[in-house]
Each structure stands twice: as structure tokens, then as C-alpha cells.
Amino acid sequence: MKLRNKAILGASVLLGGSVLLYATVNQVINDKQQIANGETTVLQAPEDSSTEEQPLTADIQTEQNILAQKKKEREARVQAQEQNAQQYLTEQQRIDAAALAKSRAENQLYVKEDEIARPVVTPRPMDTTKQVSQQPTQMLDVSPTDAEKKTTEEPTFHSVTPKTQQTSAKIIDNNQQVAEQRQKAQDDEKQRLLVKQREQQKIKQQAEKQLEKQKREQAQKQQEKSKQEKIENSKRPTTYQVQRGEGLIQLSRRYNVPVEALAQMNNLDKNSTLNVGQKINIPNDAQIKRLQREATEKEQKRQQEVIAKQKQAQAEAQQKQQYQTAQQKLKEARQTAKKTDAKGTFGVQVSLATDQKKADEIVKQLKSAGYSAKTSQTSRGVRVVVGPEKGKEAALALKDKINADPKLKANEAWVLYW
Structure with a gap:
């Protein structure tokens, strides 16, 4: 019923558009014929009793110019009407095509829904065989009995398999397959992330092991350095008496003491010449660090004073x-x-x-x-x-x-x- 109503509605739209199109085209054709025949509309000016009567004179050139101007105006109006008619015709064709396509799509939709909803009836061979075996003498009777009519006309629903059930089963199967594929993809992604986490954990453990190894090596080096310093300190005297040919540089190399610290400890210049028998104080490690720190602070202070003096x-x-x-x-x-x-x-x-x-x-x-x-x-x-x-x-x-x-x-x- 819905399909019939929609078909009637589409036909009405097509008919109305065709009538309107015919009227527009007919008007355009009449206007063209009037222009071709030279028909003009004469406008009469209103009579004015207050003005004086003018003599009847005919200016042919003026009349020709007026007629030519009016002809151009009519041609322009006709051209505009033709353009409007062409646009309307194009729009009407587009609307008709859209209505026709929509009608066809709805018809196909209703046909598919009707096919899906229509049950498939299968014959009952058991009933037909039973009827034939019970009445062998009536086989010449062509007219079916009431039981046969009932059997052929009324289907039994327990032997019917509707297409809707088949479609639903297919949809369920498809959904299950999609769900299984999605679950498989999720499992693969989890497995990939797990493998990646394991690799990152392994790399982290290797980095931690390498860092611990480096720390152990540094601690071992520090211990060895401390032992060496203790050994050197044990060999390093607190005071020393200068012998012939000895200087600050030679003593600094012998006892592994910076020459600046050695000179600073004894209030000497690092380029000073030592005398035979002169006593030199040899600093230990703590004194060397203190002397170096004082020398650095003194140098920074000196630089600041130089900058201040320059400013x-x-x-x-x-x-x-x-x-x-x-x-x-x-x-x-x-x-x-x-x-x-x-x-x-x-x-x-x-x-x-x-x-x-x-x-x-x-x-x-x-x-x-x-x-x-x-x-x-x-x-x-x-x-x-x-x-x-x-x-x-x-x-x-x-x-x-x-x-x-x-x-x-x-x-x-x-x-x-x-």
C-alpha cells in the first residue's frame, strides 16, 4: 500500500511539472511570434485639459527610434524569460530524476523486505502418499478433496525455515567472526606489548648492571688511589733539608706535590732558588687541598680587584x-x-x-x-x-x-x- 501511494505521489509531481513547463514554453513561443509580427502595445497618454492643444505633427525618425527601443526591451524580456524557463526546466528535470531514483530505491527496499518476510513453504510428501494409498480407486478423480486443499493451502510452520532466520543466523555468525577477529587482534596487541615490556625490562636491567659495574670500578679505583696516596704520604716527610742542586720543581716531582702548593707552603715563589741546607716544609694531602683552595680564592679576588680598578x-x-x-x-x-x-x-x-x-x-x-x-x-x-x-x-x-x-x-x- 505504501509503495502504491508513493508511486501515485511521484506521478503527480511529474504531471504537475510537465504542465507548468508546457505553460512556460507556450508563453515564450507566443512572445516570439508577437515580436516577429511587429505587434506593439500603444500607450495612450492621459488627456490634460489644462494644456493647450498641440498641432498634429509626425516625426518619423522619432517614432522609429521609439519602436526600435521598445523592440529591444521586448527582446531582452523574452531572453530573460527563456533563461528562466531553461533554468526551471533543468531544475524540474533534476527534481524528477531525484524523485524517480528515490521511488526506485524504496521499491527495491520494499521488495527485499517482502522477500525476507515471506515464508518458504515446502510440500508434505507423507500426506500426499497417504492420501493416494488410502484411495487407490479414486485416482481418476481430478478434483482434490478438502483434506488435500487444506494440506496444500495451509502450510505447517514446523517444517518452514524463513529467510529471516537464515539472515539472522548469518548476521550472528558474522558478528561472532568479527568478535573473534577483534579478540584475536587484542590478544596479539597484548602479546606484542608484553614482549616489548620484557625487552625494555631486559634493557633496563642490563643498563643497571652496567651502571653498578661502573660504580664498582670507580670505587675500586678510588680505593687504589687512596692506598697509593697513603703510601705516598707515608713516604713523604714533613720537612726536608735541601741538598746541592735541588729545587722546588725537583722536590715537587719527587714527593708528588704541586709546585704551587709547595711554594705557597714555604712562602716562596715557584721560580725561587733554594739554598743548600735550607729547610722546606712538605705539605700533606689535606694541606695541599687547603692551599689550592686558598690560591683559587686569592686569584678570584685578584681578578675582581683588577676588574674593579678597570671600571x-x-x-x-x-x-x-x-x-x-x-x-x-x-x-x-x-x-x-x-x-x-x-x-x-x-x-x-x-x-x-x-x-x-x-x-x-x-x-x-x-x-x-x-x-x-x-x-x-x-x-x-x-x-x-x-x-x-x-x-x-x-x-x-x-x-x-x-x-x-x-x-x-x-x-x-x-x-x-x-
Whole structure:
């Protein structure tokens, strides 16, 4: 029943599309015929009673231009309608093809479902043989009896094997095979991982054994070295009296002592010459390590002092350069200064002392460096000012000179205007 309804629906869709397509194509053909016959639609302008009557004059060229323009417009509309009709036709063909394919697929699906659901009936030979043996004299009677009709028409379900059961059995078998294959793959993967873990464990054990072997060898070497050092220490005296032709290098090689440690132990230079009968202290291993550590620390300290001195020298050179530059700039500014450069006088405030005594000390230091300074009392303390200078450029140069002067060590001077 469902198949019949779907077939009717598909036929209705095809019929409706065909009718619509026919109407569209017919309209396009009529428009083309009208254009070919030269039929035009004349638009009448509304009468205006307010305008005056115009004389009837015919401009043939104007009329021809209007007709040609209208013909072009009609051709454009017809072409657009043809394109729309072609697009509609293509879309309708696609829809019809899709509906037909869907209908065929559903028909095949329903046919398959009907075949699967339809039981297979097998005849009952026992009943037919029994009927023939019981009535041998009625074999000429062609019409079947009621029992035969019942036997042939009504199947017994205990002898029927439906295809659904066969399909289900096949599906079950396939599922079992898939499950077995999956289980086999999982077992293989587990086996592979187990083998890999065993190999990794074996490699790890070999690495641990190799590491233990190396540790034992290192411990054995360390023990041998300690024994050798003990033997050497037992042979090494604490003091030694220098013989003719002996030096620090010879003694260091004889008692296996670094020449630097031997020289440091005796407050000597490693290139020093030893005198006959001079007593030399021979350090043991602990003393050698201490002396080497002290020598390393001393060398690091010396390098740090060298670096600090270099930085200080660079800073002093830079400050000296700044001082010379500021002094030259001040000299130039004083030479070019004029009375009209500023309305007032400029000075450089060097410090703000807490009392007059400290201010006098600063003034004394400034005067000893060659500056002219004076003090003035303020609400915040005693101000120490160097100057005055005419012109702001000269005052700024004087400030830079005071800040860069190594004798004063001042870096907070600033220009004061009064």
C-alpha cells in the first residue's frame, strides 16, 4: 500500500511539472511570434485639459527610434524569460530524476523486505502418499478433496525455515567472526606489548648492571688511589733539608706535590732558588687541598680587584672627559654672553645645608677648587650658591662642570634664577 501511494505521489509531481513547463514554453513561443509580427502595445497618454492643444505633427525618425527601443526591451524580456524557463526546466528535470531514483530505491527496499518476510513453504510428501494409498480407486478423480486443499493451502510452520532466520543466523555468525577477529587482534596487541615490556625490562636491567659495574670500578679505583696516596704520604716527610742542586720543581716531582702548593707552603715563589741546607716544609694531602683552595680564592679576588680598578679608571676617564667638555662649554658661553640675554642673574645651587657651619665647610671646599660661592638663609636651610653667571647657557655649563668635577664629587647641582 505504501509503495502504491508513493508511486501515485511521484506521478503527480511529474504531471504537475510537465504542465507548468508546457505553460512556460507556450508563453515564450507566443512572445516570439508577437515580436516577429511587429505587434506593439500603444500607450495612450492621459488627456490634460489644462494644456493647450498641440498641432498634429509626425516625426518619423522619432517614432522609429521609439519602436526600435521598445523592440529591444521586448527582446531582452523574452531572453530573460527563456533563461528562466531553461533554468526551471533543468531544475524540474533534476527534481524528477531525484524523485524517480528515490521511488526506485524504496521499491527495491520494499521488495527485499517482502522477500525476507515471506515464508518458504515446502510440500508434505507423507500426506500426499497417504492420501493416494488410502484411495487407490479414486485416482481418476481430478478434483482434490478438502483434506488435500487444506494440506496444500495451509502450510505447517514446523517444517518452514524463513529467510529471516537464515539472515539472522548469518548476521550472528558474522558478528561472532568479527568478535573473534577483534579478540584475536587484542590478544596479539597484548602479546606484542608484553614482549616489548620484557625487552625494555631486559634493557633496563642490563643498563643497571652496567651502571653498578661502573660504580664498582670507580670505587675500586678510588680505593687504589687512596692506598697509593697513603703510601705516598707515608713516604713523604714533613720537612726536608735541601741538598746541592735541588729545587722546588725537583722536590715537587719527587714527593708528588704541586709546585704551587709547595711554594705557597714555604712562602716562596715557584721560580725561587733554594739554598743548600735550607729547610722546606712538605705539605700533606689535606694541606695541599687547603692551599689550592686558598690560591683559587686569592686569584678570584685578584681578578675582581683588577676588574674593579678597570671600571674605576673608565669612570674617572669619563668624568674627566665630561669635566673638560663642560669647562670648554662654560668658557665659550661666558665669551658669547651679553647683558641682554636675560633679565636677571643666574647661579648654581650646589647644596642645601642644615646649618651655617656645614654651609661654610662646603663654601671652603668650593673656593679651594676655584669656584666663587656664597650662602643665603632660607626656610628650609642654608643655601650654597656658586656664581653668579650672566646668561642661562653659561649657568647650565657651570652646573655641568660642578657635577663632573672630581674634586667636589657633587651630582645634585641645579640652576637657580633670581
